[in-house]
Amino acid sequence: TLMASVVPQTGTSHGVSVSEILAVRELDVDSETKDDGRWQKMPQKSTEAYPYAFTVSYVERAWQHRWRCSDVTFHCLEGALCQQWVQTIREQLTALTSRPKHLLVYINPYGGKQQGERIYEQKVAPLFTLASISTHVIVTEHANHARDHLRTEAELKKYDGVVCVGGDGMFSEMVHGLVSRTQRDNGVDQNSPEEKLVPCTLRIGIIPAGSTDCICYATVGINDPVTSALHIIVGDAQPMDVCSVHHNNTFLRYSVSLLGYGFYGDVLADSERKRWMGPARYDFSGFKTFLTHHYYEGTVSFLPATDILGTPRDKTRCRAGCFICQHNGQLYSEDHQPLFLLPEYKGGWRVIRGKFLAINAASMSCACPRSPKGLSPAAHLADGTTDLILVRKCSRFNFLRHLLRHTSKYDQFDMNFVEVHRVRRFRFTPRYCQSDSELDLRENGKRLFSQICRDHPACSCSPAYSSWNCDGEILPHAAIEVGCVTTPYNLLCKYTVHSESI
Ligand SMILES: CCCCCCCCCCCCC/C=C/[C@@H](O)[C@H](COP(=O)(O)O)NC(C)=O
Ligand SMILES: Nc1ncnc2c1ncn2[C@@H]1O[C@H](COP(=O)(O)OP(=O)(O)O)[C@@H](O)[C@H]1O
Numbered sequence: 489t490l491m492a493s494v495v496p497q498t499g500t501s502h503g504v505s506v507s508e509i510l511a512v513r514e515l516d517v518d519s520e521t522k523d524d525g526r527w528q529k530m531p532q533k534s535t536e537a538y539p540y541a542f543t544v545s546y547v548e549r550a551w552q553h554r555w556r557c558s559d560v561t562f563h564c565l566e567g568a569l570c571q572q573w574v575q576t577i578r579e580q581l582t583a584l585t586s587r588p589k590h591l592l593v594y595i596n597p598y599g600g601k602q603q604g605e606r607i608y609e610q611k612v613a614p615l616f617t618l619a620s621i622s623t624h625v626i627v628t629e630h631a632n633h634a635r636d637h638l639r640t641e642a643e644l645k646k647y648d649g650v651v652c653v654g655g656d657g658m659f660s661e662m663v664h665g666l667v668s669r670t671q672r673d674n675g676v677d678q679n680s681p682e683e684k685l686v687p688c689t690l691r692i693g694i695i696p697a698g699s700t701d702c703i704c705y706a707t708v709g710i711n712d713p714v715t716s717a718l719h720i721i722v723g724d725a726q727p728m729d730v731c732s733v734h735h736n737n738t739f740l741r742y743s744v745s746l747l748g749y750g751f752y753g754d755v756l757a758d759s760e761r762k763r764w765m766g767p768a769r770y771d772f773s774g775f776k777t778f779l780t781h782h783y784y785e786g787t788v789s790f791l792p793a794t795d796i797l798g799t800p801r802d803k804t805r806c807r808a809g810c811f812i813c814q815h816n817g818q819l820y821s822e823d824h825q826p827l828f829l830l831p832e833y834k835g836g837w838r839v840i841r842g843k844f845l846a847i848n849a850a851s852m853s854c855a856c857p858r859s860p861k862g863l864s865p866a867a868h869l870a871d872g873t874t875d876l877i878l879v880r881k882c883s884r885f886n887f888l889r890h891l892l893r894h895t896s897k898y899d900q901f902d903m904n905f906v907e908v909h910r911v912r913r914f915r916f917t918p919r920y921c922q923s924d925s926e927l928d929l930r931e932n933g934k935r936l937f938s939q940i941c942r943d944h945p946a947c948s949c950s951p952a953y954s955s956w957n958c959d960g961e962i963l964p965h966a967a968i969e970v971g972c973v974t975t976p977y978n979l980l981c982k983y984t985v986h987s988e989s990i
């Protein structure tokens with residue numbers, strides 16, 4: 489902590505922890521006169537009490553998990569002392585090895601309210617410059633540009649981390665690019681659902697500029713670009729669970745936040761066609777999907793996580809340095825065979841058949857501005873499990889009550905048509921088999937059930953299939969198999985997250 493023989497301008501003492509200092513610079517106290525367009529150092533006036541000074545920029549914690557950059561100026565009597573302070577602080581900052589020095593930044597200019605470039609230039613780039621971080625910035629030109637660039641071209645050795653400016657979709661592109669590349673480089677077959685994933689060493693930072701920004705909100709505690717930039721600068725890191733999604737032994741995608749079938753799948757599918765509305769498309773499509781009230785028949789099988797601490801109904805929340813994540817992670821340290829891969833454990837699969845309005849798997853709380861406690865408030869960021877929430881067919885009124893409870897203090901799981909399980913793996917099979925030609929149709933953007941319903945305008949029955957909302961991207965396959973494979977044992981990505989305050 490910086491204090492003592494130097495005093496800030498106000499004459500009061502001020503403590504700043506070195507780990508929260510962003511930069512330090514010497515000040516020319518009485519040289520504020522310009523000459524020939526250049527600043528010049530003037531001789532010191534003996535009347536000035538403290539003629540030498542330096543300014544420290546540091547992280548200030550503000551309201552609701554927000555971080556801000558603040559300056560404090562310290563004055564001293566002697567120039568040598570002042571220089572010694574500046575030099576010592578610089579040395580201490582250089583010694584902080586967890587801080588990134590070179591970052592690769594991808595900006596999605598079309599995410600959220602299409603403000604990605606402006607947010608980065610105005611709010612984030614000046615902070616990176618202040619903290620002496622060099623950046624290589626790429627503004628994406630099309631969807632999957634960032635993913636493909638990371639997977640094949642990017643010279644990852646040159647960087648300490650990658651940063652995306654956008655929403656959950658952009659974060660997902662980063663995860664896919666980095667994780668796929670790591671598996672390919674290590675000869676791991678992504679198509680095998682049982683295969684252990686090799687951890688990726690680069691960190692991913694996220695500057696929120698999307699529509700829901702759930703991954704940012706659930707990890708940092710707020711969706712605020714300046715706060716995220718400061719977490720990235722000070723080198724905060726948080727491991728994160730990653731689920732791999734397969735269909736018939738073919739790899740489809742990874743998921744880190746929400747995998748949702750039924751309600752959230754339908755909201756997303758409808759809202760994609762209304763991108764021009766910006767983030768409000770989710771409200772519109774949410775309302776519309778709520779009114780259509782479709783349910784889907786099928787079978788959910790899952791492997792409950794019985795060997796861990798914690799349940800989805802806990803009152804405690806996952807925070808930085810979470811004990812439950814640490815404990816459950818230790819179960820899977822290098823020398824332990826994960827229990828859930830043992831044959832005895834595998835016998836523990838449970839099967840539930842039914843008509844569901846929604847099937848949601850939340851690997852993290854999925855807190856977002858719309859629901860500050862999230863879909864599964866007690867879910868853990870890095871415990872190697874996902875919370876499987878089954879909402880059975882019920883009345884519109886009851887479903888509305890369930891939805892509204894996400895925004896209030898009442899428990900959304902305490903309703904007789906809702907159940908929640910903490911699982912290692914799960915599988916969903918729709919009641920009616922989906923043929924490949926149907927899948928092709930859906931992949932080409934044509935919605936099979938909307939055609940059927942056009943053919944039967946009076947028909948109020950539910951369509952056979954929904955699609956999966958996988959971190960905000962549509963998966964046209966209804967039948968999927970999901971394994972939540974990430975634990976510190978199987979750590980995939982580090983995500984920049986703040987420390988104490990969430
Ligand atoms: C009628 C009252 C309704 C209140 C419902 C409150 C529940 C809100 C829970 C929201 C959980 C969202 C999980 C996040 C998903 C994102 O990955 C995805 C994509 O986000 P992006 O557009 O990339 O920022 N957004 C949505 C809405 O599917
Ligand atoms: N330059 C681009 N043009 C069009 N789409 C893009 C571009 N860059 C990224 N995307 C895609 O935009 C989609 C939404 O991005 P995201 O950043 O998540 O914003 P939002 O939160 O508004 O959905 C993602 O599927 C991403 O792959």
Ligand SMILES: [Ca+2]
Pocket residue numbers: 729850851852867868869870871872873874875
């Ligand atoms: Ca989890």
